[in-house]
Amino acid sequence: MQGMEEPEIAQSRTLRFQRRAMLKMMAALPIAGLVPLSTLAEAVARNSPDASVLPDGTAWKLRVLTPHEWATVGVLTDWILPADEVSGSATDAGVPEFIDDWLDFQRGDLLVAIREGLVWLDVECQGNFGDSFVDCSSTQQQQMLDRIAWPKKAAPQDAKAVAFFNQFRDLTLSGFYTSEMGIRDLPYVGNEPQAEWRGCPPDVLAKLEI
Amino acid sequence: MMHPILSGDVYDAIIVGSGAGGGMAAYSLTRAGAKCLMLEAGEWYDTAKDSKWLQWGYDASHRGASKTPFGPGGFEAVAGGYDVAGEPYTCATGTDWKWFRSRMLGGRTNAWGRISLRNGPYDFKPYSRDGKGFDWPITYEELAPYYDKTEELIGVFGSAERLENLPDGKFQPPPTPRCYELLIQKACKDLKIPCIPSRLAVLTRPLNNRPACHYVSQCNRGCRMGSNFSSPDVLLYPALLTGNFEIRCGAMAREVLTGPDGRATGVSYIDKQSGEEVEVRGKVVVLAASACETARLLLNSRSPRFPNGVANSSGLVGRYLMDTVMSDVTGWIPSMMNLPAHDEDGVGGMHLFMPWWNYQEQLQGKLPFSRGYHVEISGGRRGMPVPGLMTGSEVLLGGGYGRDLKQRSRGLYGSLVGFHGRGEMIPNAQSYCEIDKSTVDKWGIPVLKFHFQWSDQEIQMARHMQETFQQIVATMGGKVIESYGADQQWGISPGGTGFHEVGGARMGNDPKTSVLNSYCQAWDCKNLFVTDGAPFVSLSDKNPTLTILALAWRTSDYIAAQVRTHRV
Numbered sequence A: 001m002q003g004m005e006e007p008e009i010a011q012s013r014t015l016r017f018q019r020r021a022m023l024k025m026m027a028a029l030p031i032a033g034l035v036p037l038s039t040l041a042e043a044v045a046r047n048s049p050d051a052s053v054l055p056d057g058t059a060w061k062l063r064v065l066t067p068h069e070w071a072t073v074g075v076l077t078d079w080i081l082p083a084d085e086v087s088g089s090a091t092d093a094g095v096p097e098f099i100d101d102w103l104d105f106q107r108g109d110l111l112v113a114i115r116e117g118l119v120w121l122d123v124e125c126q127g128n129f130g131d132s133f134v135d136c137s138s139t140q141q142q143q144m145l146d147r148i149a150w151p152k153k154a155a156p157q158d159a160k161a162v163a164f165f166n167q168f169r170d171l172t173l174s175g176f177y178t179s180e181m182g183i184r185d186l187p188y189v190g191n192e193p194q195a196e197w198r199g200c201p202p203d204v205l206a207k208l209e210i
Numbered sequence B: 001m002m003h004p005i006l007s008g009d010v011y012d013a014i015i016v017g018s019g020a021g022g023g024m025a026a027y028s029l030t031r032a033g034a035k036c037l038m039l040e041a042g043e044w045y046d047t048a049k050d051s052k053w054l055q056w057g058y059d060a061s062h063r064g065a066s067k068t069p070f071g072p073g074g075f076e077a078v079a080g081g082y083d084v085a086g087e088p089y090t091c092a093t094g095t096d097w098k099w100f101r102s103r104m105l106g107g108r109t110n111a112w113g114r115i116s117l118r119n120g121p122y123d124f125k126p127y128s129r130d131g132k133g134f135d136w137p138i139t140y141e142e143l144a145p146y147y148d149k150t151e152e153l154i155g156v157f158g159s160a161e162r163l164e165n166l167p168d169g170k171f172q173p174p175p176t177p178r179c180y181e182l183l184i185q186k187a188c189k190d191l192k193i194p195c196i197p198s199r200l201a202v203l204t205r206p207l208n209n210r211p212a213c214h215y216v217s218q219c220n221r222g223c224r225m226g227s228n229f230s231s232p233d234v235l236l237y238p239a240l241l242t243g244n245f246e247i248r249c250g251a252m253a254r255e256v257l258t259g260p261d262g263r264a265t266g267v268s269y270i271d272k273q274s275g276e277e278v279e280v281r282g283k284v285v286v287l288a289a290s291a292c293e294t295a296r297l298l299l300n301s302r303s304p305r306f307p308n309g310v311a312n313s314s315g316l317v318g319r320y321l322m323d324t325v326m327s328d329v330t331g332w333i334p335s336m337m338n339l340p341a342h343d344e345d346g347v348g349g350m351h352l353f354m355p356w357w358n359y360q361e362q363l364q365g366k367l368p369f370s371r372g373y374h375v376e377i378s379g380g381r382r383g384m385p386v387p388g389l390m391t392g393s394e395v396l397l398g399g400g401y402g403r404d405l406k407q408r409s410r411g412l413y414g415s416l417v418g419f420h421g422r423g424e425m426i427p428n429a430q431s432y433c434e435i436d437k438s439t440v441d442k443w444g445i446p447v448l449k450f451h452f453q454w455s456d457q458e459i460q461m462a463r464h465m466q467e468t469f470q471q472i473v474a475t476m477g478g479k480v481i482e483s484y485g486a487d488q489q490w491g492i493s494p495g496g497t498g499f500h501e502v503g504g505a506r507m508g509n510d511p512k513t514s515v516l517n518s519y520c521q522a523w524d525c526k527n528l529f530v531t532d533g534a535p536f537v538s539l540s541d542k543n544p545t546l547t548i549l550a551l552a553w554r555t556s557d558y559i560a561a562q563v564r565t566h567r568v
Helices: A007-028 A040-046 A067-080 A095-106 A108-129 A138-148 A156-177 A180-185 A202-208 B020-031 B126-130 B140-154 B179-190 B231-241 B291-300 B359-363 B393-397 B403-412 B456-475 B486-491 B545-564
Strands: B005-016 B036-039 B245-248 B251-258 B264-271 B277-287 B325-332 B352-354 B373-379 B416-423 B432-440 B446-451 B479-482 B528-530
Touching: A067 A095, A067 A108, A067 A138, A067 A156, A095 A108, A095 A156, A108 A138, A108 A156, A138 A156, A156 A180, A156 B393, A156 B403, A202 B179, B005 B020, B005 B264, B020 B036, B020 B231, B020 B277, B020 B545, B036 B277, B140 B545, B179 B352, B179 B373, B179 B416, B179 B456, B231 B245, B251 B277, B251 B291, B277 B291, B277 B545, B291 B432, B291 B446, B325 B456, B325 B486, B373 B456, B393 B403, B393 B479, B416 B456, B456 B479, B456 B486, B528 B545
Parallel strands: B005 B036, B005 B277, B036 B245, B277 B528
Antiparallel strands: B251 B264, B264 B277, B325 B416, B325 B479, B352 B373, B373 B416, B432 B446
């Protein structure tokens, strides 16, 4: 039907005009420092000390972890990535939330493996120290971790727990370094539209002796 | 059974599929004045509106990841995947085939890697060269003008290199290499492996009202600016502006309809929203549903005249299915640790690549495989961190936890490189798809059953990839942290995971040994054409999309000429 525009075509044409307007806006801005389209408010909230409070002020609602598992995950992730002079801890960065969400998302073998590993930790701690992992002392917790955090040094009978901890460490690193805090820690520099590609900077070229 | 709805006028052409091949047919035919109707199984998708451009992972569900690799729901502009609800497929025993289906306007062109390489002269006549596989019925010289036009339309960057079997194109200037790419190039120079600017359908100069790239390496999210090639941005919207074009989304094509004289009369499809079957009529039918879906349509289009499916008197529909041979190696490069932080995003793909360099050695019989591969590279600090960025950290760091782990992870960031081989598969008779008569999809359309295997040629090629990449890492002073040996078939990819499946309706000069003639016109049904990857006679180490586009343009020009002179 010639001459009549379907709604989608008209809409997309409007968006194309919006696109051109966006380009003009981009051209007017300095190359660095363009604010990403995600809201600044959310970014600020992510950096708040209590990352388990969502931007709208509500607390994290558990997806798949039980409250006890949640508590254990919190302690474990902070052992793996504590605060240092560069950035906060894993819980500061919202890593337990990431893990709870990710396990809910993936389910399957991963969820089973992580759950079994958390149970193993509690069983071992109960047997050795008379308490679950989260209720053990710092020293006791560290003793447990030292058993399973070093694959080459671990006892053969702990192989499954070593595998669990490798997976859990990977999850923690994933959650941390994809959080805003972690991205700034590395730091990842990017996601900034620019009019020209600047290539390999001279100071890096010099360091690489190219 | 309810009567299907007969919808609308008789169109000049019905086009099934909105990806590269369908989009190009629409672009070309509508400009020639043809009134075209396009049927797309997926929903409308508009990068200007739907792209997750510039979003941070931490602002998205699951950091913008999809549940399965290359699946829907994440930042990648993908709707569909290997598993599509209600659309099963089956595999023969011993076959591990992963069939990617795209279900969105523009198909895979929304998320693809934009790698745009011309087939070279050898790639059209591989059988004449080494006695394996089959020759195309056309030469490079016959397709060259269409490669020219395609590159000028879509915009491809690259450099003139005059290398063997790697024709240079109509290029925009390429972006300069990233830091780690320069290191790789240096090592390749020592090993006498060519490492040259890549060729991607990403603009570095404005073209046809599309702005140049803004270098955030998010091509796979769909480009909100239209700075890379997608079928909607470059082909479909211009076609819509001619006023000769209509697109129906949510339209699952069931079969090609033919009349008593054996000519195609149109297509029947299921309207996904209403569940009703609709018939649309066209003077010409163009199939571009992706190679295997096109083969499926042909096979399911049965009638007394075509008991084995339309255009299938040769029995070759579905046959000689091919996908790209792939194998990867990851290396850790100590000299890349603790570099000054910098923006390494660039375009959404590698700025350098390594084209095949062993043609002469193969001619002299020095290698245990006859065809080539190119190498794509990744790594460094390119692109925002995604989940899994430090998977297997215990391999490099030995394990641990605490301040020490944090410090060392930080130091490790940006020091990995990846090598990805992409090679030619020689067509074999054991690799094909057919209709599985015992299974239908949710609309009652019979599904495909796949048979697929690599031959020793491809396994040996994967071995060469592994050995070469490990050598490059060693030359860079690095350590290999991910590689594959003989027990894992040298890391050769499962068939289908290259997303380059082609074949199934091959072109040829003889109707006994081909489905289509050299203009991708069905021998048995002269107003039926195919413009996706199904006509491919071989799958070289050059990614198929640019050839799909060029071939589709050539086929469309032929259709227009034939219609004008009343021969179709």
